Amino acid sequence: MSKFDERIIVVPRNILFDEEQNQFNGFLSNDSTKGQDIFNVLTNYEVKRRGDMEEDPSYKQLISYCLLENEDGQILVYERLSGGGENRLHGQSSIGVGGHMNDVVGADTINEVLRTNAQRELEEEVGLPTDKSQNLQYIGFINDDTNEVGEVHLGVVFKIKVSSHDIEVQETDTLKIKWIEQGSIDNYDDFETWSSLILEAIQ
Template identity: 80%
Template sequence: MSKFDEMITVVPRTILFNNEKNQFNGFLDKNSAKGQEVFDTLSKYEIKRRGDMEEDPTYKQLISYCILENEHDEILVYERLSGGGESRLHGQSSIGVGGHMNDVLGAESINEVLRINAQRELEEEVGLPDHKSQNLAYIGFINDDTNEVGEVHLGVVFKIKVSSIDVEAKETDTLRIKWVDQSKIDNYDEFETWSSLILEALQ
């Protein structure tokens, strides 16, 4: 199946941002009033064909975005190589492991949909099995309407503490990973927009 035929979760922008009253750029903490209002709209998600959504800014595609921290308080940084799917992000570094979300049959809440999708991506991308990702913590959202990739995506941001021996790049043709002391990152130019915005917010 072509990636464009994948059926993904999206939320109409007018609902998500309450007719732009809750629009934001950057990282939005889950505990803020606006963050809680945006979260409450996620249960109104729809399922659409990815190819139809990639250039349709009237919908936001939900993307899981997991920040991994190891036992030495280092964060996982990876570089997207040319074998990866999103050509617009090749050569850039990222701190978020994740991807598009799919419907979860039988899910009883939006929390379950978000968690199952995030856990699946962690297993696919860095080999972290389900039983090692139970401490996944939702921390907020990331949005950037200033570029064509960001305009059609909304990141649902998670943080998870892991043992570095449990993590490896499963798709070595698309990702190269390393552990980095966050306090030593002083130049965000090499990072994709979402990562640089989160790094600035969490400093």
């Protein structure tokens, strides 16, 4: 199946941002009023064909975005190589492991849908088994409406503490990883927009 035929979770923009009253750019913490309002309307998600959504800004595609911290307090940084799926992000570094979300049959809550998708991406991208991602912590959202990629996506941001021994790139043609001391990144030019915005907020 082509990636464009994948059935993904999206939320109508007018519902997500309450007719733009809750629109934001940057990182939005889960404990903010606006962050809670946005989380509460995620239950209005729809399942659409990915190819139809990539250039339709009336919908936001939900993307899991997991920040990994190891036992030494270092954060995972990875570079997207040319073998990866999103051409617009090749050569850029990122601190978020994740991807598009799919519907979860039998899920009782939106929280279960979000976590199940995030855990699946962690296993697929960096080999972290589900039994070692139970401590996944939802921390907020990331949004950037200033470019064509950001305009159609909304990041659901998680943080997780892991053992670096449990992390290994599964697709070496698409990703290259390294661990970096938190607070030691002083130049965000090589990072994709979402990572830059999060680093500015949490460093």
